[in-house]
Each structure stands twice: as structure tokens, then as C-alpha cells.
Amino acid sequence: MQEKTDTDATTGSKDHLTQITSVTSTTPSSTTTKPPLSKEGDLDSSTALASLPTTSNNSSSDDDDGGGDEALAFLTNHPRRREIFAEARAMLEDDATRAALVRKIDWNIAPLLCCVYFLQFLDKNTISYTSVMGMRQDTHMKGQQYNDISMLFYASYLVFEFPTQYLAQRLNRVSLYMGINIMLWGTVLACHAAATSFGALAVLRTLLGVFEACVPPLLVLIVAMWYRKEEQGRRISWFYVCNSVTKIFGGLVAYGISYVQGALATWRIFFLAIGLATVATGWAVAVWMPDSPVQARRFRDAEKVAVLLRIRDNQSGTQNKHLKKDQVREAFTDVRVWLICLSMMLIAIPNGGIANFNNILLTTFGYTPRQALLLDAPVGLLSGIFILTLGHLSDKLNDRSTISILCLLPTIAAGFLMFFLVDPQTGHPLSKPLLLLASLLSGSYNASFMVLLAWSASNIGGHSKKVTVNALALVCLSLGSMLGTQTFRASQKPIYQAGKLSIVVCLLADCVVLCVLRWCNARLNRRNEKVRRELGVVEGGVQERREVERVAWSDLGDRQNVFFRYTK
Template identity: 60%
Template structure:
């Protein structure tokens, strides 16, 4: 493989960013010559911003000065963190809290007040993921076409806040079923968009920790949600039911959060209003080594097919499926399980808080360690094994719904959520290991489809006919997470193989060819499999 510089209109003018202009690049193989990018519309939006800026030379110089000065570079990263992280954390906190309100409301009197029978509670847990599953691809397609990620996300958040508040008006299964399904519809856009934003702004070695900053909110919701539900459970019984007050309060808070996201969250580095043009350039150039670009609103069919042909994508989907089956059960039945261990409903609400605290520690530590070691797969095992142990303890000390050791079962409950950090690392794996905007969107959608299917299956592993032992649900935790360990090993081996193949291809190029080609492919919106300079994270 070699490089030739095609003649285009871009060559007629001098540009401070000519080294990044992939319209100047053609790849020559033994049989044919392929032009990488023919127009700016085919490339990443970052290239269009850099090429078309009327003061490209000036902002190039200013952006480079920011990156060369250690204090200025750290100041830029802090500004990115303060602009992005709090809003993403707020969104994910409310998404997980809103999704799991059913678990808290169930022990606050919802099941009695709405006359739920048999498997209807499990079905309500499942219906959220049915709505989620049905709209995952359409919502991601819309997000890419509109290219206004923050506005699209903010509107969805406000709508699901209204839907959540409507739960308070429900009096039977039918009303709850409609609300739960719509909640899944409008929450389905969240995780893929948040992962996309992290991939735009941060280098690969920073992404695991940043994703942990918003994913840790899953665990924080257990602390805050448990405390709020515990307090609401003391509301006077003569007035509005405590679980209805709970839904109204959380719904209103969600609507406010959606408005803040729509106003203040940047769509991408190119469109960040609070950043100067020099800071935008510096933010773009500091992530050139990712070789994955930022954004492109043009949907490319060839990248969609490339996603479906990529074995690694399907292995990630299988991993997400296996980790989501126990999630579907634990997230909806954790409070109920505590009541089967011999604790009262109010005690069950307050005892979800220590489990959340343990989850906080695991998520933050896992995000930091995975970036420190540049290794996602090894850290996943640290997160998965305690939950497998917890599942075994729940079966061993509560074999038929008759608690043999209350303290041991409480400890098992506290450990049961550590596996959630492994799902967070799978999201970080997607952010680090996939390039090409359409491919990223498609892969993220497939990942969340697997998440929805896994959670649907998970809600059904806890059968009402097996209450209070729920043996099938507990066994499913052990079986699925055990299988996940083997899939993770397969993913690691696949990434290692691709890195070695790319190293061989790079060795065939001369030093000058390597430098020129690497710069030009950074914002060419090519997939990871088309870019020999792309490095896969383990």
C-alpha cells in the first residue's frame, strides 16, 4: 500500500490544516487506487470546520500554543470536564432512577393500590425494555440526521419526565403498562449519545474514567433513591399515596434536567458555544490520535454493512446481553429480595443505600484502573466475580425462600451490583474501539438493543410462582456472568489480533508515508477496520 496526493480544489489554496485534509489522499494497492474522501461532506465535521475557517492560520497557531503549554492544556481539559461531565452525570442519574422507580414504588404500596397480580409486576419491568428495544434504531438514526445531539437529548428527557409523573395517576395495570412502555421509548437515546459525546471530546486513555463519572450515577441512585423512597414512605396515609408523591417529584426534576441539557450541553467540539475557536482547535487536535473523529450527519450505508460484518461488534453485543440479564432481575427485584430475606419494606428501602455505595467505589475504581492500565477486559473480571459470589450466597443461604443466615444474605445483596461496572467498561470499549460515525451509531444501537433484550429476559427469570426463593433468577445471575467471562477473553484475543495485523501493514509504509497518511485519516470518517493506524484497546 502506498499514498498518492490527488489533485482537488483544496490544493489550490494554502491551508494551515492541509496535513489533515483527507481529500488530498488516495490509497494505492496493487490493483486499484481508492480516494479516501472526495468532498468535505464525506469527511468528519471537524475537517470542514478547520478547512473553512476564515482565520485558519491564526486559530491553528493559537490552538497549538494551548496544547504546547502544560497549564493551558490542563485548563482546557478542566473546562471540557466542567462543561460535559456534570450534565452527563445528571442525565444518567435521572435515567437510572426513573427506570428503577418501579422497584421502590413496589414496596411503597404500588402493587396493592394498582391491584397487580401474578406476573404483572415482572411484565411491567419488561415493558420498559420493549419500548426501549422498539425505538433504539429509529432514535439513533434521528440523532445522527439532526446532528443536534444536545437538543434532541434534552427534548427526550423532558418528555420522559412528563411520562414518569403520569405514573402517579395510574390506578391499574393497563395505565402503568402504557407509561412504562413510553418511558422506555424516550429513554432509549441516552446511553449511545453519552458514549458518542465522550468519544468526541476525550482521548482513549481518558474515556474509561470519564464514562465512569456518569455511569457511577447508577449506584448513586440506589443511595439517593432509597433515601427518598424511605422518607416518602412516612407520608400520611390519609393523603396522596407516598409512591405517587415519589413519581411526581422525580418527574418534575427530570423535566428541569432536560431543559438544562438542551441549553448547555455542546453537540460537539465544533459547536461548543462556550469555547473559543482556538480552544475548539485544541480540543480537536488533542484527540487526533484516537483516529475516530467527531461527527458526520451523512448516513453511510457501507459503514452500516461494515458494522454487521464485524465479529467484534457481535461479541460486544453478546457481552452486553449476558451482563444485562442479571441487571434486569437485580434492578427490579433488589428491594423485593431484601423483604424475602426477612427485612421489612421500609428496612429494604434504606438497605439499598450501602449497595449503592459499594457500586460507587467499584465504578470509579474500575474506570480509573482501566485507563491507568489501558486494559478494559482485565478490570471487567474484578467487577464480575463478586456478583457471581453474591448469586451463589443467595442460593446457598436462602435455598427455598427460608433465610438461613440473614447477615450473609444482606452481604450478598450489597455485592450483587458490582457487575454493573463491567457494563460501563463495555460502553468504554465501544467508545475506544470503533471509528466511522455511522458505524459508531450503528454499533451503539446494536449494543443497546442487546441491553434491552437482556433486561427483558432478566425480568422473566424472576418468576412469581417461585417466590419467595426466586431460584431461577439467582441461578441466571451465576450462569450468565460465568459465560460473560469467556466472551471477554474472546474479545481481548480479537483486539490483539487486529492490532498485530495493523502493525504489519504499517511496517510496509515508509516513515514519511506513515506520518502523512496517519494525519489525513484522523478526520476522514473511516471505520476502524479501514484505518491501519487505529489501535484497539484491550
């Protein structure tokens, strides 16, 4: 099966190269004498761009007219094409204007996405804070019911992952779709304040999962369409570090609210305040965040071209609202996709336990509920340091797998400490300082999840394939998180030995999976290099530069594109 796939991809690439070479041969010879590609982008083949086809050569008959992505139409059909290409060239050749363009991208994308990720993580984990603020008692929870409402969030998250991704693709309005979902889940979260029973909370947690399901995969799509591969790890770390900031903010706010005296219970105030803040953020995203480089209203046309040329070498394109069945099939038959999904699940199982039970675990280590809320702040701070540092290193070293494994090791050590430093008979903590250290280290796995998102953004080509892979990965994340909530059994309180052991076993297994995934990506890079040599394409030569530019916006799956380079 693997050999057949490789052969098909090679054959298709040869046909595609032959076809586009015949078009290139009509390009004026003067285009071959211009300077080589610069690091940020080259406009020397803008003449060749003028003859780009409006649809991909490999589009299947059931894909309608969805060959190339929206960037292809913009680059080839713009009435002032030569003028804006010339202006974009000047921007990219000058260090100051190129840096200004990157800053403009960052300021238009990063602040809003940081807010979204901050609230998305805070909102789903409000249940952890309120669990020690009296919510369980006021809603009359018994036995495994707390575990069950934690699980219901991930269950609905899982079920709606595919529908929400394909709906977002079809609408082709990423920011508007995300903004509406954020406002809806903020409303649902605020309604938690009115819950008086387990049944009401169960319904609300289910709806919360439905509306939050769109965020992580859309984040990956947005980063892939705006940033170069070597910039993606650091940018995703900016967004994902907000999970850690959430723990600092959420813990301190919950600690402060716990002292409020009034007719309304403190946990109800917490839900209401966070829910209303989320609604306001959703409105800002729908109004202000650009949907894609082509649809960015605050960017001039020349700036849009410059943005597109910067990300051309990613070979992953921007957006295409047509669902390509061949790319969906490619996603389901690519072994790397299933390795990514398995890695997501293995990280998610500990996450489902740690995220929902960290505050409860701190109370079993000998800390009061208020102290547990306060101690969430240093846990988040240390996790944030891991995320920012290792996200930067993954870009600088161009190595996602090694960095991801390094992120898992502190949490593995924390799992061992929590397992062995509690008396198995009485649950009495044997070393309170070391158990606190274990709690502080337990959040490092979050950085591995962040690196895995960047790895997926860098190594998947084709919009329909990216959407499918993102949905599959988030389904596995949800499934793992559901399982994780059930590893901490009420019958094992206060020891929770099964939950602690699952942290160690799952993350050790994930280290093995990441090594295999690295090997697969290296193997595909060697295969593509071999195919390019067989086609007579010289690495770094004029022909390769032309072909790279030509197929960049054809919306090809990565396995169909021999110019795609995988990140290790």
C-alpha cells in the first residue's frame, strides 16, 4: 500500500512537471537571467505567474472547480498584477520594510488569537476552579458525576470536530465563523452560573464543547496561511502560552473571588464574569481579525502579494472552499496522519486528568482549597516558560520532534513523584515539598502539544487535507481527554493511582511515536529528493525555483507535491 502510494505520487508529479514545463518554455528567456531567489521571496518569475492555470492540473472530476486556492486567483487575475508585483518586490528586498510587514502581520493576528486561546483554555477549565469553590456541593454532585461532566465537554468536542471544520471551509470566512462560535460559547459559559443540578451542568458542558471545537484546528490553518515554516513554532507558542497565562490569571482571580461575600455564590460569579468577557472577545474576532492574506482588508494589495510570496515555499497554500475528495483520501491513507493522531491522544489522556484534577490533587497533597487555587499561578508560570522557550528553539533548530520529547520529560518525572510519594494505604503525602514540585512540573506537556500543532502546520499540504487532519487530530485529542477524565476514579480517592500511572505510561509511549514520526518525515524527504533528481531538477536551480512558485498555490496535497519539504 505504501509503495503504491509513493509510485502514484511520483507519476502524478512527473505529469504535472511535464505540463507546467511546457508552459514555462513559452516564458521570455530574459526571466532566466535574473538573480536567484532571496530568502523572503522572489518575484523574478512573476512573468511565469501570469500564465498560471486557474485550476490545478491534478483536480479530480468530483472536485468541481476547486483546483487552485484563493491566492492563485488573486495572483493571476489582479488587474494591476505587474504593478503590485513590482511594489511587493521592493518591500521584500528591503530589510526594514520586510520586517515592518512581519510586524503588521503579527499585530493583526497575534493579539486576537492570544485572547481566543486564553479564553478557550480558561473557559473549559473553569470547572476545575469551581470544583473547589463549592460548585459540587451546590449542584448536589455525587460519585463520578464530576468526572462525567468533565467528560461530556470532550464528547461533544469529538462529535462536532468534523462538521465544524468542513462548515468553516465551506463558508471560507474563518474569522467570522470563529467569532460567532466564541460568542455562543461565552453565552453558554455565563449560563453555568444559573445551574442548580448535575443535569443542567451536563447540558451546558455539552454545548460548550460543541462551540469550542472549532478553535485549535482553525488556529493551525491561520498560522499556516500567514507565516513561514521557520516562524510557525514561535508564533504558535505565543498563542499556546496563553494556556499557562490562564492558569496564572484563573487561579489568582478564583482565589480573590473566593473571599467575596454576598447573595450569589462565588463560583457563580466566576462563571458569569468569564462568560461575558468571552462574548466581547468573540465580537472583536468577528469584526477585526482577517480571514486570510487575500481577504485582509487592512493590507494593501502589494502587501498581500508580499505575504503570499513569503509563505510560497511552505507549499501549503491558503484557503480553498471546495472539498477535494482526493485530499481527504490522502489524509486517511497517510500513516503520518495516524501517528499525529496517536500522539495527540497519548498527550490528551494525561491532559484530561491534570487539567480537571490538578486543584483537587493539590488538596490531597495537604493544601487547603484556597491554597490550591493560589498555587495554580506558579504552575502556569513554569509551563509558560517551557512553551515560549521550546517554541523558539523548535524554529531555531528546525527540529520539532526532539523538542517535543524534551517537553514531555518533566511531566513524566512529575507523574513518578506523585505516584511514589503518596502512601498507598492511607493517601498521606510522604513529602509535601516534592509533591508541590511535581505539581509545578506537571504542565510541561503543554509545550509538547504546542510543538505538535506547529509540526502538523508545517508538514501537511492541501487545504482539504489540512482540514481533515486537523479534525482527525482534534477528535483523537477529545477522545484522549475523555479517557483522561476517567483515569482519576472517585473510588481511588485520595490516592488516584490509576490517573497518576496513566500520565507516565502514555507520555513514555508518546516519545516512541514521535521518534517514528520523525523517521517517516525524513524518509519522505529522501523520496522527494530522489524524484526531483530523476526529473532532472537541480536543487536551488532556476527550474526548481519556477516549479516551486508554480505549484505553491495549486492546492496540492503534500504527498502529491515533490517540492514539499517536511520538517523533522
